Amino acid sequence: MAKVLIVDDAAFMRMMLKDILSKNGMEVVGEAANGIEGIEKFRELQPDLVTMDITMPEMDGITAVKGIRAEYPQANIIMCSAMGQQPMVIEAIQAGAKDFVVKPFQPDRVMESINKVLGR
Template structure:
């Protein structure tokens, strides 16, 4: 059975890029969210195997959403997505329980490597 993934990014283009990489590699995208608040709701609704989470978003940022998801399920697997120059936020995210992070612009092989490593 394919692994179920929730994609969270405020940029529709970025969600589309990740979705394309994932579906081509046999993963099932069960939902998409444009901000952290939506991410938490979609997480409760779909119980995905993994979440890709942008760090900077309107409404609720990725780190706050990560903490809320971890409160719902301490075993949740979340990979953070960040632009260059967000190292301090990446460290906060790892400390909050993120399993890995990928840097934008996305390299397909790095995305798949991070997801495979996190799910194994």
């Protein structure tokens, strides 16, 4: 069972993602509300996959991706972005994210992305 860390400053978004992931046989091992917390939780939990919001307080998702990938080059990170954040998505992919999903979340698209990134 894949272990997933959800990083998003909106509790509602974390809850929605957790619901989608749990229903599809994933284990949500942790949640974080900003990039700093996300990096700390990654170190602590070593998840198989991270879903990372782009816009967050204290440390944004792109900076957090760079931080995680610097220590764990093999990290699987999927960016979550609202519509219209295309330039940031490109930046996130360049920073080391493996894919991105657009908010509001479509469960099928979320799982398609996760399965692709995890090579299933």
